[in-house]
Amino acid sequence: MEVLAREGPGGLTTRGVAGAAETSTPAVYELFGDKAGLVREVFFEGFRVLRRQLAATPETDDPVADLRAIAVAYRAFINESPELSRVMFSRPFSDFDPGPSELEASGSVRILIVSRVQRCIDAGDIGGDATDVAHGLVALIQGLAEAETSRRLGTSRKSVNRRWELAIDAMLAGLRRGATASMNSS
Secondary structure (H helix, E strand, O other): OOOHHHOOHOOOOOOHHHHHOOOOOOHHHHOOOOHHHHHHHHHOOOHHHHHHHHOOOOOOOHHHHHHHHHHHHHHHHHOOOHHHHHHHOOOOOOOOOOOHHHHHHOOOHHHHHHHHHHHHHHHHOOOHHHHHHHHHHHHHHHHHHHHHHHOOOOOOHHHHHHHHHHHHHHHHHHHHHHHHHHHHHH
16 A cells, blocks of 8 residues: 555556565565455455545434535545555556456445435435435545546635535535425425
8 A cells, every 4th residue: 555655556566565565576476466466455455444434424413414524535535545546446457357346345335325325315305316326426526536636626725625515515406406306296
């Protein structure tokens, strides 16, 4: 993880990891099998870290505020670990093609976010299918975070924060209208 953060995906090599761990390259191969195995473990660890960070956001009596807190925590994770996020979401390694077990790694994160969305739906704060809303929210967060880390979201912290708030508010406002529409049609 340290090598990835310091060197980026291009610097994540078995030799580099062995050097950072003060061990031999064969020892790294023995532990991970090959570079794809090393990347796979980084991928898994990324989702474990993200899950812990999201789970640390409290559940309060305001489900919408809790969902916003998830967005803030997700943003923080991507901003604090942009290279790790690229491994998890952009797949920069040609020799690592996530299979079913790797894709399952994101399951605990997905379940947590879907449950927070479902609380909002159950409270009547938003409408829609919890899984669909969660996917849309995650896509919005990841897109905004990628724009932020590549410095395309603004030139000042104030403008970047304003654009984050605008996007999240717009999505939630649209979902509120969906909740009103579904309540009116019932």
